[in-house]
Amino acid sequence: MTDWLGPAEWQAVALSLRVSLWATLCSLPFGIFVAYALARWSFPGKQIINGLVHLPLILPPVVTGYLLLLSFGTRGPIGSFLADWGIVFAFRWSGAALAAAIMAFPLMVRAIRLSIEAVDPKLEQAAATLGAAPAWVFLTVTLPMALPGIVAGTILAFAKAMGEFGATITFVSNIPGETRTIPSAIYAFLQVPGGEGAATRLVIVAVVLAMAALVVSEWLARRVARRVGGA
Amino acid sequence: MLSVSLGHDFGGFGLDVQFQAPPGVTVLFGRSGSGKTSIVNAVAGLLAPDRGRIALGDWVLLDTAQAIRLRPHKRRLGYIFQEGRLFPHLSVRQNLAYGAWFAPRSAPRVDQGRIVEMLGIGPLLDRRPGALSGGEKQRVAIGRALLSAPKLILADEPLAALDEARKAEILPYLERLRDEVNIPILYVSHSASEVARLASSVVAIAAGRVVAQGPAEQVLGDPAILPAGAREAGALITARVVRHHDDGLSELEANGIALFLPQLAHTPGTQLRLRIAAHDVILSRNRPEGLSALNILPGLVQDIRAGTGPGAIVAIDTAAGRVLARVTRRSATALGLAPGVGVHAIVKSVSVAPADVGGTAGN
Numbered sequence: 001m002t003d004w005l006g007p008a009e010w011q012a013v014a015l016s017l018r019v020s021l022w023a024t025l026c027s028l029p030f031g032i033f034v035a036y037a038l039a040r041w042s043f044p045g046k047q048i049i050n051g052l053v054h055l056p057l058i059l060p061p062v063v064t065g066y067l068l069l070l071s072f073g074t075r076g077p078i079g080s081f082l083a084d085w086g087i088v089f090a091f092r093w094s095g096a097a098l099a100a101a102i103m104a105f106p107l108m109v110r111a112i113r114l115s116i117e118a119v120d121p122k123l124e125q126a127a128a129t130l131g132a133a134p135a136w137v138f139l140t141v142t143l144p145m146a147l148p149g150i151v152a153g154t155i156l157a158f159a160k161a162m163g164e165f166g167a168t169i170t171f172v173s174n175i176p177g178e179t180r181t182i183p184s185a186i187y188a189f190l191q192v193p194g195g196e197g198a199a200t201r202l203v204i205v206a207v208v209l210a211m212a213a214l215v216v217s218e219w220l221a222r223r224v225a226r227r228v229g230g231a
Numbered sequence: 232m233l234s235v236s237l238g239h240d241f242g243g244f245g246l247d248v249q250f251q252a253p254p255g256v257t258v259l260f261g262r263s264g265s266g267k268t269s270i271v272n273a274v275a276g277l278l279a280p281d282r283g284r285i286a287l288g289d290w291v292l293l294d295t296a297q298a299i300r301l302r303p304h305k306r307r308l309g310y311i312f313q314e315g316r317l318f319p320h321l322s323v324r325q326n327l328a329y330g331a332w333f334a335p336r337s338a339p340r341v342d343q344g345r346i347v348e349m350l351g352i353g354p355l356l357d358r359r360p361g362a363l364s365g366g367e368k369q370r371v372a373i374g375r376a377l378l379s380a381p382k383l384i385l386a387d388e389p390l391a392a393l394d395e396a397r398k399a400e401i402l403p404y405l406e407r408l409r410d411e412v413n414i415p416i417l418y419v420s421h422s423a424s425e426v427a428r429l430a431s432s433v434v435a436i437a438a439g440r441v442v443a444q445g446p447a448e449q450v451l452g453d454p455a456i457l458p459a460g461a462r463e464a465g466a467l468i469t470a471r472v473v474r475h476h477d478d479g480l481s482e483l484e485a486n487g488i489a490l491f492l493p494q495l496a497h498t499p500g501t502q503l504r505l506r507i508a509a510h511d512v513i514l515s516r517n518r519p520e521g522l523s524a525l526n527i528l529p530g531l532v533q534d535i536r537a538g539t540g541p542g543a544i545v546a547i548d549t550a551a552g553r554v555l556a557r558v559t560r561r562s563a564t565a566l567g568l569a570p571g572v573g574v575h576a577i578v579k580s581v582s583v584a585p586a587d588v589g590g591t592a593g594n
Contacts (some may be wrong), residue, residue, distance in 0.1 A: 036367040079258075099299065122314070122316055122582055123318060123319075125316075125319070126310065126312060127329070128276075128302070128303040128304045129275050129276075129277070129303050129304070129306070129308060129309075129310040129329060129385075130304075130309075130310075130330035130333055130375065130376075130379050131304050131305075131306050131307070131333030131334060131335075131379055132304055132329075132333050133302075134304075136304075136333070137304075141318060142330070143430070144320045144322055145319070148549075174486055201393070226336050
């Protein structure tokens with residue numbers, strides 16, 4: 001099994017999984033918050049926030065990557081500020097995670113927002129009349145009822161993060177062991193003569209992982225929906 | 232005692248009401264769209280009225296003059312919604328526990344076992360709301376509201392979404408609630424029969440205004456009010472079960488007048504409230520002879536209210552109490568009906584439907 005993939009290929013697979021996992025887990029709380037705000041609150045500038053969240057979906061990924069480089073690079077305004085605190089994104093695997101998180105964020109927010117909007121506000125009112133403060137209403141009614149959408153959004157974001165290429169390579173380059181995820185590795189293998197074998201093996205891994213994510217998400221969503229839906 | 236004073240402008244529809252709700256069931260009675268639900272939502276804190284004051288005893292829930300507005304979760308009330316609004320992701324047991332969980336430690340302990348038994352929901356505890364019938368859902372919703380140890384119960388047409396059989400299933404539980412739980416219940420309804428069965432007092436609402444308030448007999452027997460319209464008009468009288476006859480009839484007595492109803496389950500001596508729908512009453516100037524109807528109440532015409540159509544509502548004061556009759560204006564003229572004229576109100580015994588017969592409220 002281990003000799004089926006070469007060490008460089010294993011490295012790319014392991015890195016991809018690590019980058020995507022961190023990207024998904026760290027963006028999930030923000031995703032839920034933004035989705036809730038967009039679904040339930042009305043505030044000035046709501047359309048601007050909505051547009052900003054969706055921007056990575058429509059911009060060319062290279063543009064998103066370059067904007068990340070400009071702001072989170074070591075000499076960028078946010079990057080230099082964070083560097084003082086010892087947090088560096090540029091040309092690190094954490095930068096790859098940031099790029100993947102931002103690219104996957106619109107998909108995550110869309111799925112969660114839809115599921116929060118589907119929660120009947122009348123149930124939240126009922127919870128309030130029973131003595132639940134707003135935070136408790138969210139934790140005991142809104143969140144559990146929106147769980148199918150949250151699960152779907154998370155897995156969708158994970159799959160998107162696994163496949164992220166353009167913004168990642170622009171922002172954090174293509175450093176083996178640090179930022180060379182599966183897509184970057186496939187690209188790199190295809191640039192050298194005789195690399196087609198490795199590229200093909202990674203393509204197979206990518207397809208299998210994507211299919212697995214889809215199957216798990218369907219299974220989880222059905223399970224959760226059954227639990228939430230009563231019966 | 233709950234005292235409510237509210238003003239709110241919905242744009243094209245204004246709400247302006249003042250009323251008091253003593254312990255027992257106070258029914259907000261009126262047609263759909265008259266503003267009843269808005270009043271209850273304002274009491275619950277789900278609607279922020281432009282101006283007003285709502286207080287339960289000396290506990291102020293809302294006072295716009297003093298900028299007091301308690302959030303809904305601080306108001307300590309049990310709201311029974313028309314559609315139940317059970318949490319679909321929780322079991323019946325968890326739904327019931329939800330309100331109790333958030334009740335303050337200082338709140339009086341509510342005996343869950345007693346409530347579950349009173350509502351007959353013991354066998355449902357481990358089910359999910361999705362697996363319950365409409366009537367079962369509503370019983371669980373009542374239990375959930377009670378277990379939050381509320382200081383006030385609000386019920387917004389809790390029976391409106393149910394069919395007649397389910398209504399008949401729930402009504403006894405609501406009656407027990409009224410008789411066993413000593414807190415004010417504010418109950419929204421547009422059904423005269425529900426009012427007859429449950430109300431201790433009635434606040435009649437029309438177009439966002441209070442048109443009458445007082446004991447149920449008084450408000451329902453006033454032909455000038457008819458909050459649900461002439462079709463739904465009907466008066467309440469109180470009667471005592473005397474004995475059950477072999478031929479399937481029960482004999483009742485209302486202040487010296489004998490009434491016969493199809494066999495009732497109540498033991499002799501029980502006080503009952505009877506609703507006599509206005510369209511089930513025929514009027515005769517002379518004591519009718521050779522008539523199949525058993526219940527004939529002599530009395531004096533007190534008032535005649537002509538509607539916009541061909542009909543008129545006649546109020547008759549009998550020894551048994553106020554009775555309303557719905558007749559055509561032509562008949563009223565032909566009979567020479569006028570205040571003070573003696574008539575006989577002929578009540579078809581079958582017209583007193585079982586759902587309209589209930590225990591007297593509050594006393």
